Amino acid sequence: MSIHIAAKPGDIAETVLLPGDPLRAQFIAETMLQDVHQYNRVRNMFGYTGLYQGRRVSVQGTGMGMPSLSIYVNELFQDFGVKRAIRIGTAGALQEGLHLRDLVIALAASTDSGMNQIRFGGRTFAPAASFSLLKTAYDAALTRSLSPHVGTVVSSDSFYPEDPEEWKLWARFGCLAVEMECAELYTLAAKYRREALALLTISDSLISHEQTTAEERQTAFTQMLDLALITACQ
Numbered sequence: 001m002s003i004h005i006a007a008k009p010g011d012i013a014e015t016v017l018l019p020g021d022p023l024r025a026q027f028i029a030e031t032m033l034q035d036v037h038q039y040n041r042v043r044n045m046f047g048y049t050g051l052y053q054g055r056r057v058s059v060q061g062t063g064m065g066m067p068s069l070s071i072y073v074n075e076l077f078q079d080f081g082v083k084r085a086i087r088i089g090t091a092g093a094l095q096e097g098l099h100l101r102d103l104v105i106a107l108a109a110s111t112d113s114g115m116n117q118i119r120f121g122g123r124t125f126a127p128a129a130s131f132s133l134l135k136t137a138y139d140a141a142l143t144r145s146l147s148p149h150v151g152t153v154v155s156s157d158s159f160y161p162e163d164p165e166e167w168k169l170w171a172r173f174g175c176l177a178v179e180m181e182c183a184e185l186y187t188l189a190a191k192y193r194r195e196a197l198a199l200l201t202i203s204d205s206l207i208s209h210e211q212t213t214a215e216e217r218q219t220a221f222t223q224m225l226d227l228a229l230i231t232a233c234q
């Protein structure tokens with residue numbers, strides 16, 4: 001039992017999928033896992049453990065943004081001994097070559113967040129993915145003809161920034177997409193010496209202003225989810 005996760009020791013698997021939306025966690029548990037046990041409903045941030053192809057895996061909602069994700073991931077690593085954390089989320093495209101529903105595997109994450117500014121006293125840290133999880137996910141994606149984009153993302157504290165052109169700076173430095181959680185996930189994995197990876201589907205484009213429909217998001221999400229579960233259970 002930790003402050004935000006009402007689970008007992010052993011309730012949570014060593015590998016956890018992390019959707020931002022707790023209803024996605026519920027959907028994954030109900031449609032993809034067997035022998036499911038719900039271990040958390042505090043603040044409706046649902047968490048479940050079940051079996052995927054006979055392997056134990058958990059799925060925990062994190063909420064949106066780094067402060068929220070940080071609460072859940074700190075507790076998963078510190079209090080429940082979680083070894084591998086795989087974020088599954090959406091991101092906005094920052095490069096012409098990225099299209100709606102494309103899959104991005106985040107190699108590393110820049111950030112405008114105050115969290116690492118505070119943590120490192122104004123110094124910069126380079127939050128990066130686990131090479132082993134990344135390689136597993138990449139190889140599995142290729143065998144499924146998914147053509148993932150592997151590269152850097154930017155994790156922003158603001159979905160609605162004061163300067164709507166701010167993303168262009170990150171785009172100039174090669175960031176593929178913007179989302180709001182990855183830098184904190186990778187930083188915490190480094191701190192606790194665990195493994196982390198973020199799989200992201202492109203839900204909108206800051207260049208063209210296109211957005212996916214709910215139906216398109218569901219199809220892309222299902223592909224990403226399959227990949228995340230395969231990566232989790234390797």
Ligand code: HPA
Pocket residue numbers: 090091092156158159178179180203204206
């Ligand atoms: N900005 C930040 N986070 C996001 C976006 C975006 O455009 N799209 C999906 N997550």
